[in-house]
Amino acid sequence: MTRRRIILACGTAVVAAVAVAAQPAAAHPAPAASVRLLSLNDFHGNLEPPTGSSGTAIDETGTPVPAGGAAYVATHLKRLADRNTLRVAQGDMIGASPLISAAYHDEPSVEFLGNVGVTASAVGNHEFDEGYRELQRIQYGGCHAVDGCSPAGKWKGAKFDYLAANVIHEHSEKPVLRPWTIRKINGVRIGFIGVVTKTTPTIVSADGIKGLRFDDEVTAANRAARELKRRGVRSMVLLVHEGDQVPSGQRPDTCGVVPGAGTRIAKDADPEIDMVLAGHTHQQYVCNVTDPNGQPRLYSSGSSFGRVISQIDFKVDRRSGNVVRSSMKGDNHVVTRDVPADPKTETFVQTWKDRVAEKANKPVGSITADLTRTPSPSGETALGDVIADAQLASMKDQGAQIALMNPGGVRTDLVHKASGSEGDGVVTYGEAFAVQPFSNVMGVVSLTGAQLDKLLEQQWTGSGEKILQPSATLNFTIDRSRPIGDRVSAITVDGRPADPAATYKVAANNFLLGGGDGFTTFTEATDQVLGPIDLDAFVEYLTGNSPITPPQPTRISGS
Incomplete structure (x- = not known):
């Protein structure tokens, strides 16, 4: 199609050039x-x-x-x-x-x-x-x-x-x-x-x-x-x-x-x-x-x-x-x-809305209050914590000990007030999808304690910060007053200090596992095993643990 347009256009240009040349010198441009x-x-x-x-x-x-x-x-x-x-x-x-x-x-x-x-x-x-x-x-x-x-x-x-x-x-x-x-x-x-x-x-x-x-x-x-x-x-x-x-x-x-x-x-x-x-x-x-x-x-x-x-x-x-x-x-x-x-x-939009309505309106869980992306002083969010917990649960059978979620992948809040006829606190499939729309695949990899520390230090770059949202099994302290590359301390896994030489099983979506958002340490990991779609993990967690109360932002300390 493109080549044909070019040929036709070139032919037109030649005809136009001949016509221009044939005009008398006094003709208007x-x-x-x-x-x-x-x-x-x-x-x-x-x-x-x-x-x-x-x-x-x-x-x-x-x-x-x-x-x-x-x-x-x-x-x-x-x-x-x-x-x-x-x-x-x-x-x-x-x-x-x-x-x-x-x-x-x-x-x-x-x-x-x-x-x-x-x-x-x-x-x-x-x-x-x-x-x-x-x-x-x-x-x-x-x-x-x-x-x-x-x-x-x-x-x-x-x-x-x-x-x-x-x-x-x-x-x-x-x-x-x-x-x-x-x-x-x-x-x-x-x-x-x-x-x-x-x-x-x-x-x-x-x-x-x-x-x-x-x-x-x-x-x-x-x-x-x-x-x-x-x-x-x-x-x-x-x-x-x-x-x-x-x-x-x-x-x-x-x-x-x-x-x-x-x-x-x-x-x-x-x-x-x-x-x-x-x-x-x-x-x-x-x-x-x-x-x-x-x-x-x-x-x-x-x-x-x-x-x-x-x-x-x-x-x-x-x-x-x-x-x-x-x-x-x-x-x-x-x-x-x-x-x-x-x-x-x-009419076109309504047609597609009708086609997807049954799936979108299906209740999948409930919440006792808004689950939001509003960060604490440390950068932790209630919704990010819940998603990390859901991802950990989805990979437990593969040995996952902790999970980390990239904040940019959390696209909207879960609001307690009903958006339709489902009732206050009810989370529908459509609402869960709006939170996690990318269909990333979950995975678990092996990282040493030293690599985990290196990974967490990559939350800051010269152009800003991206605070990874941790599962309840991971705690650490940050100090933004310190130089980039030396801001994370007191890392614990299941309440025990992380051993730099020990190996830990870390769950994350395939975007992060591929080094997305600059977290390149994930590309150094070994023993990768893939699991479900992140949305499926989130929905399963909502269904199995409802009603969910927003967790307190105590997994990341400092500011």
């Missing part, structure tokens, strides 16, 4: 072509309007307003589009999704994105949550290898191109998916390049990306830009799943970024790239940076969960094919819910 892009990033399968803080956005007046939901995204996209519009995305459109989408391996969300006209998307790190072969299935079609076809029948594949210029098969040096694609709009050609954060191997399961290499984003983008230039494409857009942080409460069209990985990419990418549309950090901003030739380049991001649509307008010189950089304008629009929901999309 051809007008510039207007182009509009509408982009989304980090949708994460939020077909239904997200709730809580995830369901509000700061609007242009600085006011938090309800935002998001597929039916409202569809309405806003229609209102913002004109005849010269292309719709694109910047990754994490699936993965870490609510049950309505995740129960069917995000096929509903990918179908929705195709229905609203998305034509190209960078891959995000969450697109690799189930491994790259599953991502290829999502792109090209076929039924899931384990669960088979969804209620909708055989999956036909995404209607848009996933782009992954920096994800390379190590054995063949070929990209896993297309590195770039070309679209023609209003008589001009636009090249789209997609890259994902090069840190992906540290934040997804190692097994799912085995044999893949994640190149530097700029290096890969420049490689793709050279390919596009060789094909005569001079207008280029970089879709990058990486970005920057901004101050809390920032309005959608403010820049205000704290320069980081996203800014580096936006500034250093090939001068042929005209604009950089970003994601990953779930922030909203519209910036202008300078490219390596000192020319202006638009750099923007549109929040997350379908709460913001980024609109980028620009003109393309019809003779040269170049973007007129001075014409670029970005505008982030909040996906408010004060507009009519798109009826067709509403």
Whole structure:
């Protein structure tokens, strides 16, 4: 398809060139072509309007307003589009999704994105949550290898191109998916390049990306830009799943970024790239940076969960094919819910909601009070403790003595107040899924006491901290005033001081066991044995130990 478009476009360009040459010298120059892009990033399968803080956005007046939901995204996209519009995305459109989408391996969300006209998307790190072969299935079609076809029948594949210029098969040096694609709009050609954060191997399961290499984003983008230039494409857009942080409460069209990985990419990418549309950090901003030739380049991001649509307008010189950089304008629009929901999309979402309802509403346990991710001064959380206890219980038969849970894998709180008709304190399968949506596999490994100490010291890096949540059988003390690498002391296992030379059986999910979140000491472990899915372990623990009372945060001492 892409090659055919290129050939047709090249033929059109030749005809156009002949026509221009035949014009008299006094003829007026051809007008510039207007182009509009509408982009989304980090949708994460939020077909239904997200709730809580995830369901509000700061609007242009600085006011938090309800935002998001597929039916409202569809309405806003229609209102913002004109005849010269292309719709694109910047990754994490699936993965870490609510049950309505995740129960069917995000096929509903990918179908929705195709229905609203998305034509190209960078891959995000969450697109690799189930491994790259599953991502290829999502792109090209076929039924899931384990669960088979969804209620909708055989999956036909995404209607848009996933782009992954920096994800390379190590054995063949070929990209896993297309590195770039070309679209023609209003008589001009636009090249789209997609890259994902090069840190992906540290934040997804190692097994799912085995044999893949994640190149530097700029290096890969420049490689793709050279390919596009060789094909005569001079207008280029970089879709990058990486970005920057901004101050809390920032309005959608403010820049205000704290320069980081996203800014580096936006500034250093090939001068042929005209604009950089970003994601990953779930922030909203519209910036202008300078490219390596000192020319202006638009750099923007549109929040997350379908709460913001980024609109980028620009003109393309019809003779040269170049973007007129001075014409670029970005505008982030909040996906408010004060507009009519798109009826067709509403019906689509309700269909999938009905399909998953029986499973989602099934009670699996109960709690006596909120189980939250609110940290104590030491960084311990009640919900993190319960999950660690559940994971230890799931691997006891494999000899596990302690368990550790990464805090980033705990995605939402368990609230005592009923969310539906199930009653206060009742935990449904859907609620448990929302807490642990990644379908990581549990495992147990052997670590020495010295390695356990080394692992716990990796809770701090130069860029921040990630406090591992311990099972009740593990205690330790932290002192943040001490240098990084020497902050943990008084480690005990089952109440006894950890022996540096002794071997301990440690349970964790396969994300951590693969060295995720920078806990590379896990990769030095031996005797790995795998067990159930983490969600299954959590559900089984809830069922067998309810009602659960929030534990006191006494497993980690100090501050």
